[in-house]
Amino acid sequence: MQEAFFPVCPVCGKPLQRVGRTLQCEHRHSFDLAKEGYVNLLTRQHKKADATGDSREMARARRAFLEKGYFRPLADALIDLLKESGKEMPNVLDICCGEGYYAKQIKDAADCNLLGFDLSREMVRLAAKRVPDALFFVANLASVPLPDRCVDFAIHLFAPFHEPSFARLLKEDGRLVTVVPGKKHLFALKEAVYDTPYENDEKLPQTSTLRLAETRKVSAEIFLDNAADIRALFSMTPYSHRTKREDLLKLEQLETLRTEIEFVLGVYEGS
Ligand SMILES: C[S@@+](CC[C@H](N)C(=O)[O-])C[C@H]1O[C@@H](n2cnc3c(N)ncnc32)[C@H](O)[C@@H]1O
Ligand SMILES: [Zn+2]
Numbered sequence: 585m586q587e588a589f590f591p592v593c594p595v596c597g598k599p600l601q602r603v604g605r606t607l608q609c610e611h612r613h614s615f616d617l618a619k620e621g622y623v624n625l626l627t628r629q630h631k632k633a634d635a636t637g638d639s640r641e642m643a644r645a646r647r648a649f650l651e652k653g654y655f656r657p658l659a660d661a662l663i664d665l666l667k668e669s670g671k672e673m674p675n676v677l678d679i680c681c682g683e684g685y686y687a688k689q690i691k692d693a694a695d696c697n698l699l700g701f702d703l704s705r706e707m708v709r710l711a712a713k714r715v716p717d718a719l720f721f722v723a724n725l726a727s728v729p730l731p732d733r734c735v736d737f738a739i740h741l742f743a744p745f746h747e748p749s750f751a752r753l754l755k756e757d758g759r760l761v762t763v764v765p766g767k768k769h770l771f772a773l774k775e776a777v778y779d780t781p782y783e784n785d786e787k788l789p790q791t792s793t794l795r796l797a798e799t800r801k802v803s804a805e806i807f808l809d810n811a812a813d814i815r816a817l818f819s820m821t822p823y824s825h826r827t828k829r830e831d832l833l834k835l836e837q838l839e840t841l842r843t844e845i846e847f848v849l850g851v852y853e854g855s
Contacts, residue, residue, distance in 0.1 A: 589675040589697050591721055594625045594729040622712035624705060624722040625729045640706045642819070643683050647710055649816040650685035657804045658741075658763065658847050659689035665761055665800075665851065666694055666737050673697060674736035677753065679760075680725060680743030684711025690739070691715050701728065725749055733758070733854070742820075751793040754854030759797070764788055766801060766846025770821065773814075773843050777823075777831045788850040798851040808841045817841075 591600050593609035600607040600615070607623055608614045615623050666676065674696050678687045681700030684707075691698050698718035702708050705722050712720045723729055725746045735753045738760040750760050767783040774781035788796065808814050818824055818835055827835075 588731055589699065589734050590719070591623070591625055591699070591723075591729045592731055594627045594723070594727070597729075599731075618709065618712070620709050620712040621716060622708045622720040622722070624708075625701075626703075626722050626724065639704070643704065643706045643710055645816045645819050647683040647685070649813060649820065650683070652813065654806045654808070654813075654817070655685075655845065656689075657802050657845070659686055661800060661802045661847075661849060662686060662739055662761060663690055663693045665759070665849070666690060666696070669737055669759060671736050675699075675734055675755075677701075677730070677735045677738040678711075679728075679738055679740040679750075681711050681720060682707050682741075682743075684714040684720070686739055686741060687711060687718055687720075688715045691718055696737075699730070728753060735760075737761075745789045747789070747791050747793060750852070751854060754794070754852075756854055758854045760794065760852045760854075762789065762850045762852065763847050764850070766803065766848050768803070768844040769846040770817070770843055773818065773821075773841060774823070776838055776841065777818075777827065777835050786848050788848065791852060793855055794852040795855065796850055797853045800849040800851070801846065802849065803844065803846045806843060806845055808843075811836070811839055814838050814841050 593600055593613045595613045596611050598609040600609050605617045606614045615625060617623050676696045676698045678700035681687055681702050687698055687700050700711055700720045701723040703724050708720045708722050728749050730753055732752050733755045735758050736755055740760055740762045754760060764786060765784045767786055769784055
């Protein structure tokens with residue numbers, strides 16, 4: 585029997601079912617579907633304890649940049665990995681889905697059941713608008729309201745790593761793909777801004793319950809022909825929070841940029 589691939593109630597853990605414009609469990613805990621089709625499954629207790637994820641501005645900047653296809657080679661590599669798994673209608677989970685760029689590429693390229701979640705309501709709202717034939721929900725990585733061992737293929741891109749959740753969610757033969765920046769990722773951007781740019785260390789997360797089955801490298805060169813895209817790209821990097829004012833001024837003067845993108849994909853298997 586195909587196990588359920590649908591959220592469970594974040595309050596009592598029982599399966600949720602669609603009833604009109606809500607999702608409800610047998611205990612009548614009820615969660616409204618927003619007009620874009622997503623659902624907020626953060627409990628009040630979690631809402632208080634959690635930060636709210638990325639802001640509206642970050643969501644928009646990310647969407648504008650990704651929509652131009654600069655990171656398309658990464659999406660293609662994810663699609664290849666999914667197809668190579670050879671499963672018919674796999675259950676795919678986009679963990680910390682952001683505004684849904686990768687979910688959209690996957691859904692367009694492969695037949696699959698797709699769910700995605702993020703802590704940021706704005707990200708989830710944009711993702712739901714972008715991919716109407718998938719279900720997105722607001723939830724925290726630390727307590728994902730999904731049944732155990734329901735995921736065939738998970739993507740986890742540029743977000744905190746949470747091994748206990750991943751180990752619980754993956755089927756025995758399920759796979760999770762995570763990404764770290766390759767040595768040369770955005771090196772020309774760093775050279776333009778810093779006096780002594782350094783290469784990334786390509787360190788994948790160390791795990792004890794998941795097994796690193798495979799690594800893959802994706803490299804390409806991209807050309808940004810306007811200052812807005814350069815700023816958006818920079819704002820998506822971790823450096824944007826820790827760059828000195830004088831270095832930021834150098835960034836603001838850049839009109840075009842040709843730079844490497846390089847990703848190391850780590851493919852983990854459940855146990
Ligand atoms: C850098 S963005 C990446 C988004 C998307 N994976 C992509 O590559 O376009 C990181 C995302 O992780 C989400 N996030 C951070 N902490 C989270 C948590 N504890 N639970 C769920 N989502 C979280 C943020 O809201 C944000 O959307
Ligand atoms: Zn319930």
